[in-house]
Amino acid sequence: MEAQQHTASKDHATLADTFNRDEPRVDWHDKTLWFVRQKRDKAAWQIPEWEHLRETASQIKHNVLANLHHYLLSFEQQAQQNGVTVHWAANAEEHNQIVHSIIQKTGITRVVKSKSMLTEECHLNDYLQAQGIDVVDTDLGERIVQLANEPPSHIVLPCIHWKKEEIGELFHKHLGTPEGNSDPQFLTAAARVHLRERFMTSPIAITGVNFAIAETGEVVVCTNEGNADLGVQLSDVHIACMGIEKLIPERKHLGVFLRLLARSATGQPITTYSSHFRKPRPGQHMHIVLVDNGRSERLGSDDFRNALKCIRCGACMNTCPVYRRSGGHSYHYAIAGPIGSILAPALDMKKNADLPFASTLCGSCSNVCPVKIDIHDQLYKWRQVLAKDGYVGSTKKNGMKGMAFVLSHPRIYRISGSVGRWVSRHMPFLVSNSLNPWAKQREMPTAPKQSFGEWYRTNKRKA
Amino acid sequence: MKVAIFIPCYVDQFYPQVGIATLELLEKLGVSVFYPEKQTCCGQPMANSGFEHLATSCNDLFVENFSGYDYIVCPSGSCTLHIKDHLHASANEPAAEKIRSTVMELTEFLTDVLHIKNLTAHFPHKVGLHQSCHGQRGLHLSQMSELVSPGFSKPQHLLNLVQGLELIPLDRTDECCGFGGTFCVAEEAVSVKMGKDRIADHLHHGAEYITGGDMSCLMHLEGILRRQRSTTKVIHIAEILNAG
Amino acid sequence: MVSHKQTQSMSSREKILATIKQNQPPAAPLPSLALSDLAPVAPGFDAVQKFTTVLQGIGGSIVEVKNWDQIHAHLSAQFPSPARIINLIPEIHLGDSLNALSAKPHTLEDVNLAVIKGQFGVAENSAIWITDTDMGDRALPFICEHLALVIRASSIVNTMHHAYERIHTGYAFGTFLAGPSKTADIEQSLVLGAHGAKTLTVFLLP
Numbered sequence: 086m087e088a089q090q091h092t093a094s095k096d097h098a099t100l101a102d103t104f105n106r107d108e109p110r111v112d113w114h115d116k117t118l119w120f121v122r123q124k125r126d127k128a129a130w131q132i133p134e135w136e137h138l139r140e141t142a143s144q145i146k147h148n149v150l151a152n153l154h155h156y157l158l159s160f161e162q163q164a165q166q167n168g169v170t171v172h173w174a175a176n177a178e179e180h181n182q183i184v185h186s187i188i189q190k191t192g193i194t195r196v197v198k199s200k201s202m203l204t205e206e207c208h209l210n211d212y213l214q215a216q217g218i219d220v221v222d223t224d225l226g227e228r229i230v231q232l233a234n235e236p237p238s239h240i241v242l243p244c245i246h247w248k249k250e251e252i253g254e255l256f257h258k259h260l261g262t263p264e265g266n267s268d269p270q271f272l273t274a275a276a277r278v279h280l281r282e283r284f285m286t287s288p289i290a291i292t293g294v295n296f297a298i299a300e301t302g303e304v305v306v307c308t309n310e311g312n313a314d315l316g317v318q319l320s321d322v323h324i325a326c327m328g329i330e331k332l333i334p335e336r337k338h339l340g341v342f343l344r345l346l347a348r349s350a351t352g353q354p355i356t357t358y359s360s361h362f363r364k365p366r367p368g369q370h371m372h373i374v375l376v377d378n379g380r381s382e383r384l385g386s387d388d389f390r391n392a393l394k395c396i397r398c399g400a401c402m403n404t405c406p407v408y409r410r411s412g413g414h415s416y417h418y419a420i421a422g423p424i425g426s427i428l429a430p431a432l433d434m435k436k437n438a439d440l441p442f443a444s445t446l447c448g449s450c451s452n453v454c455p456v457k458i459d460i461h462d463q464l465y466k467w468r469q470v471l472a473k474d475g476y477v478g479s480t481k482k483n484g485m486k487g488m489a490f491v492l493s494h495p496r497i498y499r500i501s502g503s504v505g506r507w508v509s510r511h512m513p514f515l516v517s518n519s520l521n522p523w524a525k526q527r528e529m530p531t532a533p534k535q536s537f538g539e540w541y542r543t544n545k546r547k548a
Numbered sequence: 549m550k551v552a553i554f555i556p557c558y559v560d561q562f563y564p565q566v567g568i569a570t571l572e573l574l575e576k577l578g579v580s581v582f583y584p585e586k587q588t589c590c591g592q593p594m595a596n597s598g599f600e601h602l603a604t605s606c607n608d609l610f611v612e613n614f615s616g617y618d619y620i621v622c623p624s625g626s627c628t629l630h631i632k633d634h635l636h637a638s639a640n641e642p643a644a645e646k647i648r649s650t651v652m653e654l655t656e657f658l659t660d661v662l663h664i665k666n667l668t669a670h671f672p673h674k675v676g677l678h679q680s681c682h683g684q685r686g687l688h689l690s691q692m693s694e695l696v697s698p699g700f701s702k703p704q705h706l707l708n709l710v711q712g713l714e715l716i717p718l719d720r721t722d723e724c725c726g727f728g729g730t731f732c733v734a735e736e737a738v739s740v741k742m743g744k745d746r747i748a749d750h751l752h753h754g755a756e757y758i759t760g761g762d763m764s765c766l767m768h769l770e771g772i773l774r775r776q777r778s779t780t781k782v783i784h785i786a787e788i789l790n791a792g
Numbered sequence: 793m794v795s796h797k798q799t800q801s802m803s804s805r806e807k808i809l810a811t812i813k814q815n816q817p818p819a820a821p822l823p824s825l826a827l828s829d830l831a832p833v834a835p836g837f838d839a840v841q842k843f844t845t846v847l848q849g850i851g852g853s854i855v856e857v858k859n860w861d862q863i864h865a866h867l868s869a870q871f872p873s874p875a876r877i878i879n880l881i882p883e884i885h886l887g888d889s890l891n892a893l894s895a896k897p898h899t900l901e902d903v904n905l906a907v908i909k910g911q912f913g914v915a916e917n918s919a920i921w922i923t924d925t926d927m928g929d930r931a932l933p934f935i936c937e938h939l940a941l942v943i944r945a946s947s948i949v950n951t952m953h954h955a956y957e958r959i960h961t962g963y964a965f966g967t968f969l970a971g972p973s974k975t976a977d978i979e980q981s982l983v984l985g986a987h988g989a990k991t992l993t994v995f996l997l998p
Contacts, residue, residue: 115745136696406723406742411737442730448682449685449724452685465595468598469601470598477598485599488593488594489591495585498557521733527775530767537560537563538555538560
């Protein structure tokens, strides 16, 4: 298991290469996620109106982006009327400070947290731990990666890269389960006991937010395990952290999104719990932290704003043939896979310049996306931005310049010599030398006697 | 009907038989085909690497070569899609626009323009069809497994007209082969793994040939098959439709 | 009292809102949510049957009963004394009500069975809508070991779109609850009973 700090400086291709050294494991990872994709397909086919539902969701999200200012103000006002304290954070650092200051005021240090990709994006756990706060992730998968000191490798299935035997070992070490027991039923029961104690003794609960309703000021949190609900209902203080793009206009729009979310994510008809938090329990305090962290800037980009429609279902990861064969950590960003690859460069172009290239642009991601984000088109557009802004290596750039020159001069293209010579020297994927990655596991195509052009001139050219 | 063929650069240089089969097939079907001899490339290798802005003169050349035809037919879904989505010409945008709307992938042209209902082709083999992503998801040559929509497949329709050909089923009907242009070398490990997995699916179902509308995918799969010393071969769909 | 941090976040608020106002794309109308398009009814669709099939598919049990007494009989056989039962439905004469309890939800930790009336069910996903007033204590449906929900068969609506037509403001907390708590985080092996109730039994009254 590679920890986060080791992966930070390596690019996707290098990390994916490492992942691929254990081929049976790659096969296992691929098949496990493909199984989830198949479950998604099965669930979608149960709904004949599926494509119409996706289109509707997409249009609602477009409306949200066009009216975000109004919806945020309405949400804030409603939430305040519901007795909720609303906070605004411009960036990750401010988000972390706000959460910490809320915790600090209570004088309590034991915190439970349910799944929130926003807090992963902001590295909240690291921040709180550095301030002496004992924060425990309560989603089973997240708890597993937390015990292993790793980030999640998937936004919905955080430890999808872990084998049960390894989890058995991890639990033996940290929770004292018997050595060698790797039965998922048994390990889940052990985690239930371990985390129940935390729920009972943690007066502060942090949750993410799946949807926030502008009309009513309520937030909706979806889980299968019940960990968000248990954490919140046993707490004195509930802190819900959300990106500002989580808004939807009215409660009735949840009908569309809740039909799509779980089916797209895991193939379930709905998550076990879809909880609507409107007002805190009497005596309880509820805070909502609205986080920007680059989102308001991205809203101004015609090419990239649609990424803000994302509802974090993870379907694009499950279907991505590259993700399935490279693992979530190869993306070295809180959100892996295709959607992560279009979100990450917006936050840090230099650090994440490799990610839009970690794709064959096959387009499967855009087809499964429940809100119809043009993911693969954005990957293509990011490549253009990154190359123009100088985030692509100069060797590649010079090669491209040379290629562009030859390909725009037909005579040079022809004269470039005998058949195959030019292409095999300059086509980026066929560069013929001993270091050529093509030939590591593949034979080079054999050059024929004549090119098509030469054949045509000999045999077909009309006088 | 004035029809030009666009033979992608790597087909021109490495797989001339695919260009020849395309030309012969179209002529057999009564189309008079023009081959603009100054053609080179669609510009995709630059663009997919992020250097679309370096492809301007390549685009201009394309427009110069392919203006004035009713259709431009190309035996590659990927190159066709690139032209359709990204061909622009600052000096002559109307011409570029015309080309974008009249460029067609071969099987699409045969199905939608020529309305081919029968073929004389004969190919008595077990064949697996590899759907190139750009042909399928980009040009909608076949229905995509992700969508809840009725199925169809233009290449499959044509292959079903070939005598003796047995189309084998696949476990994953439209998973990417991992070629992906520069991806195939930049992400060598994943690219090859994807290719190996595609091949395993075809071999598992007894394919003697793997066919498809994109020689780039097939070149990648061929490279792996040959390294594995497999007896299974790749063959472009134009060669099958033109066989016998 | 205005602390330094609060001032800072006020300015972040202004900054975020100003940037959004400036960057918002042109107006995009909200789509129609017409049920005829979003939730067409297939010929022969039977909401109760669908609800039953889906619930069993996600690990819940369903018991069709004629009256409250049958629920009592079923549950008292399944949870004999000394099981701790919290029952919020007076018509079923079983267990304790919540009245005697202190405000601390933690005291519910040893509840073996909670019996709660649901407002309605949703056929397409077998979710049942319950709100804070139905739950007595908001922690109850999550902290109990086993959960029984009672709904009327006639209350089952086809889809989530129908469901939201039935929900009106007036709750402080509400949840769609579908099946027992579960996880598949370990190698995609489905395990029932993650953190919430380990089992869910739904009683369908006519």
